[in-house]
Amino acid sequence: MILHMAFGFIKKFLAKVRLKSPRFWLGIVGLLFAFVIIFGVFTYLFYIQDLATPESLMNRNNIGLILSDRHGEVFFKSEGVKEFEVVQIEKVTQNLKDATVAIEDKDFYKHPGFSIRSILRAFYTNLISRSPTRYGASTITQQLVKNALLSPEKSIKRKFQEVILAIEIDRRYSKDKILEMYLNSIYYGSGAYGVSSASEIYFDKEISDLTLAEASYLAALTQRPSQLSPFTGDLDALEERKNIVLELMSEQGYITKDEAEETSSDKVKFAMAPAELESSQAPHFAVWVREYLYQKYGEANVNRSGFRVKTSLDLTYQAIAQKAVAAQVARLAKQKVTNGGLISFDPYSGEILSMVGSMDWANEDFGKFNVVFARRQPGSSFKPIVYTKAFSDGMKTTDILHDKPTDYSGYKPKNYDGKFRGDVTLRRALANSLNVPAVELLNKVGVKDAVDLAKEMGITTLTDPDRYGLSLVLGGGEVELFELTRAYGVLATGGELVPSHPILTIEDKLGKKIYEYNPFTKKEEDNFSPGVISLFEGTAEPFKDKFIGGGGSKRVVDEASAYLTTHILADDKARGEIFGTGSALLLSRQSGAKTGTTDDYRDSWTIGYTPDVVTGVWIGNNDNSPMGRVAGSIGAAPIWREYMEAVHRGKTVREFARPANIVLLEICPTNFERACTGCENKYIEVFKKGSEPSNICPEEITSVPEPTEEPTETPEPETTEEPTEEPETSPTPLAIPTLPLVTPTPTQSLIPTI
Numbered sequence: 001m002i003l004h005m006a007f008g009f010i011k012k013f014l015a016k017v018r019l020k021s022p023r024f025w026l027g028i029v030g031l032l033f034a035f036v037i038i039f040g041v042f043t044y045l046f047y048i049q050d051l052a053t054p055e056s057l058m059n060r061n062n063i064g065l066i067l068s069d070r071h072g073e074v075f076f077k078s079e080g081v082k083e084f085e086v087v088q089i090e091k092v093t094q095n096l097k098d099a100t101v102a103i104e105d106k107d108f109y110k111h112p113g114f115s116i117r118s119i120l121r122a123f124y125t126n127l128i129s130r131s132p133t134r135y136g137a138s139t140i141t142q143q144l145v146k147n148a149l150l151s152p153e154k155s156i157k158r159k160f161q162e163v164i165l166a167i168e169i170d171r172r173y174s175k176d177k178i179l180e181m182y183l184n185s186i187y188y189g190s191g192a193y194g195v196s197s198a199s200e201i202y203f204d205k206e207i208s209d210l211t212l213a214e215a216s217y218l219a220a221l222t223q224r225p226s227q228l229s230p231f232t233g234d235l236d237a238l239e240e241r242k243n244i245v246l247e248l249m250s251e252q253g254y255i256t257k258d259e260a261e262e263t264s265s266d267k268v269k270f271a272m273a274p275a276e277l278e279s280s281q282a283p284h285f286a287v288w289v290r291e292y293l294y295q296k297y298g299e300a301n302v303n304r305s306g307f308r309v310k311t312s313l314d315l316t317y318q319a320i321a322q323k324a325v326a327a328q329v330a331r332l333a334k335q336k337v338t339n340g341g342l343i344s345f346d347p348y349s350g351e352i353l354s355m356v357g358s359m360d361w362a363n364e365d366f367g368k369f370n371v372v373f374a375r376r377q378p379g380s381s382f383k384p385i386v387y388t389k390a391f392s393d394g395m396k397t398t399d400i401l402h403d404k405p406t407d408y409s410g411y412k413p414k415n416y417d418g419k420f421r422g423d424v425t426l427r428r429a430l431a432n433s434l435n436v437p438a439v440e441l442l443n444k445v446g447v448k449d450a451v452d453l454a455k456e457m458g459i460t461t462l463t464d465p466d467r468y469g470l471s472l473v474l475g476g477g478e479v480e481l482f483e484l485t486r487a488y489g490v491l492a493t494g495g496e497l498v499p500s501h502p503i504l505t506i507e508d509k510l511g512k513k514i515y516e517y518n519p520f521t522k523k524e525e526d527n528f529s530p531g532v533i534s535l536f537e538g539t540a541e542p543f544k545d546k547f548i549g550g551g552g553s554k555r556v557v558d559e560a561s562a563y564l565t566t567h568i569l570a571d572d573k574a575r576g577e578i579f580g581t582g583s584a585l586l587l588s589r590q591s592g593a594k595t596g597t598t599d600d601y602r603d604s605w606t607i608g609y610t611p612d613v614v615t616g617v618w619i620g621n622n623d624n625s626p627m628g629r630v631a632g633s634i635g636a637a638p639i640w641r642e643y644m645e646a647v648h649r650g651k652t653v654r655e656f657a658r659p660a661n662i663v664l665l666e667i668c669p670t671n672f673e674r675a676c677t678g679c680e681n682k683y684i685e686v687f688k689k690g691s692e693p694s695n696i697c698p699e700e701i702t703s704v705p706e707p708t709e710e711p712t713e714t715p716e717p718e719t720t721e722e723p724t725e726e727p728e729t730s731p732t733p734l735a736i737p738t739l740p741l742v743t744p745t746p747t748q749s750l751i752p753t754i
Contacts, residue, residue, distance in 0.1 A: 064077065064078040064191065065078040065290060065293070065302055065303060065306075065307050066078075066307070066309065067289060067309050068308075068309070068310050068311065069282075069311060070310065070312055070351075071315070075281040075286065075315060076290070078290070086180075086184050087184060087194065088180065089179060089183075091207060091208050092180075092195060092207055092208070093215060095211070095212045096183075096195060096210055096215035096218060098255075099212075099215045099216050099249055099254075100140075100179070100183065100218075100219045101140070102245060102248040102252050102254060103219050103222075103245045104139075104140050104143070104219070104222065105140040108139065108140050108141075108179070111139060112167055112170050113139065113142070113163070113166035113168075113169060113171075115139050138162070140178065140179065141166040141170055141178055143182065144166075144178065144182045145165045145166050145169065147185055183195045186222055187299075187303060187304060188201075188202075188221045188225055189229040190229050190231050191303070202214075202217070202218070202230060202270055202271060203269075203270065211266075212246075212263050213242075213266040214268055216242045216246050219242075219245045220238060220242040220245050221238070221241075223241075225300060226298075226299035228241060231273040232273075242264075243264045246260040246263055246264050281319070282315065282318050282355065284356070284357025284361065284372070285313055285318075285354075285355040287370075288355070288357075288502070289503065292542070292543065292548075293307065293506075296541065296542050297528055305509065305514070306509025307508065308506070308507045308509070309503055310503070312346075312352050312501055312504055312519075313353065313354065313355070313502070314353050317354040317643075317647050318354045318355075318356075320354075320642075320643055320647065321342045321354040321355075322356050325342055325356045325359055326340075326359050326360065328638055328639045329619060332619065332627070332630055334628070335627055335628035335629070335630050336625070336626070336627050337604075337619055337627050338359070338622070339358055339359050339366060339371060339620065339621060339622055340356070340358075340359050340619035340636070341356050341359075341374075341481055341617070342354065342355070342615065342616070342618075343372045343482050343485050344485075344614070344616075344647070345486060345489055345500065345613070346612070347489035347492035347493050347609060347611075347613070348492075348493055348498065349519035349520070350489075350499050350553075351501050352501065352502045354643075355370075355372055356372075357370030357371060357373075358371055365622070366622040369622060372480070373480050373481075374481070375461055375479065376478060376479070376480075376481070376603050376618065376620070377478055377479075377598045377603055378475045378479050378484055378596045378598075378603070378605055379596030379598045379603060379605055380435070380438075380474060380475065380597065381594050381595060381596030381605040381607050382473060382474070382479070382596065383430060383438050383474075383594065384430070384491065384565050384594055385450065385454050386442050386450050386472075386473045387426065387430050387441065387568070388491070388561055388564075389445045389449060389450050390426065390441055390444065391560070391561035391565060391688075392453070392557060395426060395444075396687060396691050397425060397427040397564055397567075397568065397685060397687070398425050398427070399425065399426050401423075401424055401425070401429050401437035401440050402436075402440060403422060403434055404420050404436065405420065406436060408443065411439075413436050413438075413471075413474065414435060414436070415435045416435065416578075416597075416631075417578075420436065421434070425672065426441070426568075427574055427685075428577070431571050432574070432577045432578040432579070433575075433595065435474055439471075439473055439474070441473070442473040447468060447470065451468075451477075453557070456497070457487040457557070458483055458487050458497050459479055460483060460545065461478055461479050462477045462479065475596060475598055481617075481618045482616075483546070483547075484605075484607060485615065485616030486500060488594075488607045488614050489614040490562065491562045491566050491569075491609065492566070492609040492610070492611060492614050492656075493562075494659065495555055495556060495557035495562040496554065496556070497553060497554045497555075497556045498522065498553045499548060499549060499550045499552075500547060500549075501517050501548075501549065504516070504517055512527075513527060515527070515528065522551055522552050522553055523551045523552070524549070524551040559659040560661050560662055560688045560689075561688075563658060563659050563662055563686070564662075564686060566592045567656075568592075569592030569608070570592040570656070572585070579595075584637035584641045585637055585640075585641070586641075587610070587641065587644055587648070589648060590611075590653075590655045591608055592608055592656075593606060593607065593608025594606070594607055594608065595631070595632030595636065596632050597631040597632045597635075600626040601626050601627040601628065601631070602620055602621070602625070602626050602627070603618065603620045604619045604627065604630050604631060604635030605617065605632050605636055606635075606636035606637040606639070607640075608644065610654070611655070611657070612648065613644065613647055615643055617636040617637075619635045619636050661688055661689040661690075662686055662688065662689070663689050663692055664684050664685070664686055664687075665685060665687060665692055666683070666685075667682060667683060667684070667693070668682050669681050672685075672693065673693045674692075674696075674697060676698065
């Protein structure tokens with residue numbers, strides 16, 4: 001019926017159109033023509049001043065990438081930020097000029113700045129050719145206009161402007177001058193702007209000394225510099241593109257066929273890659289953010305536009321983190337510890353506050369590798385996710401698990417100290433990181449459901465639940481320190497996953513705002529328009545599937561379940577059975593923390609949080625070799641505590657918000673019912689409303705003391721010998737420093753509260 005009506009409408013419209021006189025159609029054509037003329041004149045007048053000199057077209061200042069921390073302090077500048085010297089066309093080797101014209105614009109010396117033929121040929125060739133990048137639709141003059149004057153927007157309007165300005169440039173300047181400007185302004189990748197810079201960076205020689213093979217490599221780079229870079233790109237693709245350049249040079253008569261074939265097999269020696277950084281303040285973070293920007297916006301777009309990026313990093317926090325990691329790794333050197341990493345977030349905004357990707361960036365063996373994104377087994381630091389799932393399913397902190405020898409079809413879990421404690425509550429089991437009850441709990445909630453919750457909490461590396469089995473709760477699945485720390489942030493926020501954000505604002509070299517993230521509203525504003533270059537470089541949000549970038553937040557755990565887990569992880573008295581009270585997991589303010597240690601001491605973890613900051617620490621060895629009995633509580637925990645105390649010093653003391661549906665009751669440890677008269681060692685326990693014990697004490701209770709959130713008392717273990725998480729032979733010298741409790745003062749903090 002709807003289709004019939006639509007066709008009827010179209011038929012009537014066409015009938016009316018046919019009745020229109022030729023004068024009507026001439027009027028329409030005239031209006032369109034007038035619009036084109038007016039728009040062309042406007043474009044010409046708007047850009048006329050920029051066409052006055054070659055310098056204004058070559059755009060040689062304020063290029064490249066600059067990164068600053070959240071307070072505006074610069075810590076990274078790319079190579080492109082520097083100015084470069086213009087090379088006269090007479091000094092450019094003829095081979096490079098010929099190679100560039102052959103691959104970019106074979107009719108360069110014939111057309112008036114643009115070529116209808118090349119546009120039609122490119123459209124046709126791109127449809128049928130196996131190599132869609134063999135030919136380009138823009139002339140060299142048009143590319144000069146695009147790079148120097150116009151935005152990278154891909155539209156008919158911009159293409160029309162490009163053609164208008166190309167015609168004027170061709171009228172004003174000679175072909176050799178246009179080619180000179182083009183060669184001096186084009187981006188060749190790896191921070192190289194212009195042929196002089198590219199020749200020096202890639203071949204360590206003067207532009208006039210380039211061989212035919214080297215010239216063909218440079219000409220091959222111009223369309224996709226980041227993907228084809230000899231240092232970081234696809235060398236096979238670069239080789240193929242170089243051979244296309246030689247083939248076209250032969251076809252167009254610049255060289256013979258024999259020269260092309262002979263040169264295609266020449267082995268070219270590239271120079272050493274240039275230093276990536278000018279600052280060592282946050283090298284791993286700088287490289288990661290740079291690659292993030294390149295993938296999102298395209299390398300050439302980032303550098304050509306002159307991105308000035310204010311990141312979420314806090315350099316004061318960063319210095320504290322790097323110092324703490326380096327010092328602890330040095331202390332543990334005798335225990336065969338060589339590396340460590342740290343990542344810290346604001347859990348409510350997702351801002352990355354500090355990132356230590358390796359103990360020493362300059363280390364030749366592993367310094368450049370970022371362990372924050374390495375997939376490692378987390379040990380017991382994965383347990384809070386399983387317990388949170390159990391609480392979501394309705395279990396209580398007082399429910400009983402069984403710490404006894406158990407066989408799960410051949411899998412026989414053991415506790416860290418090899419002992420069994422009989423019946424234990426969920427609180428006691430998690431607080432003291434008991435393995436056997438944790439495996440029983442995972443068996444109850446199900447591996448698949450636990451993995452599903454981990455994914456909801458932002459962990460993307462657990463893709464095969466069948467491979468992990470019940471060992472998952474003990475760290476049997478590989479995760480990233482980055483993602484597991486963010487998952488703890490979900491507990492800090494009361495159950496909300498906030499995407500990670502490394503960037504606050506981006507402006508181009510002219511001060512135009514490209515991007516902004518508001519940490520209070522969690523909203524992004526992105527004004528960048530992907531251009532022609534972005535057909536090959538950059539996507540809208542490259543790491544969205546890893547919850548990096550993007551606005552808003554998502555509730556993935558109910559508030560009460562998250563609070564129950566946090567209440568246990570913050571219970572210093574409950575974990576005293578294994579860790580001792582006042583351990584490196586205790587801060588001078590309310591905080592939750594958990595350690596993790598893998599088999600053979602290959603990984604040592606500590607992850608913890610306050611309402612303001614969540615931080616994860618890992619120490620170990622990049623080659624996965626075992627350490628010398630360095631557990632999480634004595635390896636990573638001291639770093640975590642030192643960093644967290646420092647970044648909170650002077651901040652207002654905040655406690656975790658208690659949800660409205662959480663109730664606190666006095667409980668008797670002998671039966672975990674409401675404490676009645678005569679109950680000894682009663683303690684305060686937390687319950688979801690409706691799940692609390694229903695027993696009624698026989699005596700009349702006239703007054704009930706107001707419960708507080710003081711650390712709870714847990715039942716004493718049945719064994720007479722006190723177990724410990726310390727290794728049997730403590731590594732030396734590893735005495736955990738007892739940090740003085742810091743009483744917050746009303747003085748202003750070093751770093752404003754985020």
